[in-house]
Amino acid sequence: MRTRSFVIATLWLTLAASSLQAQRIKGSDTVLPIAQQTAERFMSTHPEARVTVTGGGSGVGISALLDHTTDIAMASRSIKFSEQMKAKSAGEDLEEVTVAYDALAVVVHPSNPVKQLTRQQLEDIFRGKTTNWKEVGGEDRKIVVYSRETSSGTYEFFKESVLKNKNYMSGSLSMPATGAIIQSVSQTKGAIGYVGLAYVSPRIKTLAVSYDNANYAEPTLENAISKKYPIVRPLFYYYNKKNEAQVAPLLKFVLSPEGQEIIKKSGYIPVK
Helix, strand or coil: CEECCCCCCHHHHHHHHCCCCEEEEEECCCCHHHHHHHHHHHHHHCCCCEEEEECCCHHHHHHHHHCCCCCEEEECCCCCHHHHHHHHHCCCCEEEEEEEEEEEEEEECCCCCCCEEEHHHHHHHHCCCCCEHHHHCCCCCECEEEEECCCCHHHHHHHHHCCCCCCCCCCCEEECCHHHHHHHHHHCCCEEEEEEHHHCCCCCEECEEECCCCCCECCCHHHHHCCCCCCEEEEEEEEEHHHHHHHHHHHHHHCCHHHHHHHHHCCCECCC
């Protein structure tokens, strides 16, 4: 797989735009909101275009791309080596485009008095070494750990960045989508989980996080852009290079000032 910046000649784009086809986008639930909003705006200015967007997780999106049941795969993680090998064996040449960045917020029940945690404390909680909130300055209450399913790019990124690639505790409760984590955490006083910044709502409480045990930062758009908040990741679109002409107009729009402004207003970090 080749990773490169998405640069296409204006004339070539004009030719591609003149033959817009129906396009399918599938994958990461984290990327889903910006994919939907940019696709809607794109179709409003290109009436001949038809774009459908569905979630399911990063792994689901990449599998669909390899199975030719989607044109663009949304992913909140980089493509895995096993996925690269599957693409190579099938003679597929995949392209990667970074469309935005996202901060991953650690969330708890609104009644939880804990306000901040270090990366090590988070690792100990999600690995099952710390099991009661009183061990991290909270109430005498059992910690209930919620995580995403293994096909989720959010699951993979949290494991890589926060757990340093160590395994989650066996008793963590796997949720099929971000909305399920929000609902579960909002209804469980001892709960902890993680969601993309754009999904944060008054139903849940976010925690400040420190990776150096000294400087804590809240998961806000401003802190993510300034890199004060440490849990930030790129978000990707993947596509088959042979279909570049088909997906080029939409990708050009997503990376345009208008597209990036939609991304920023949605609570994500623009790439430009």
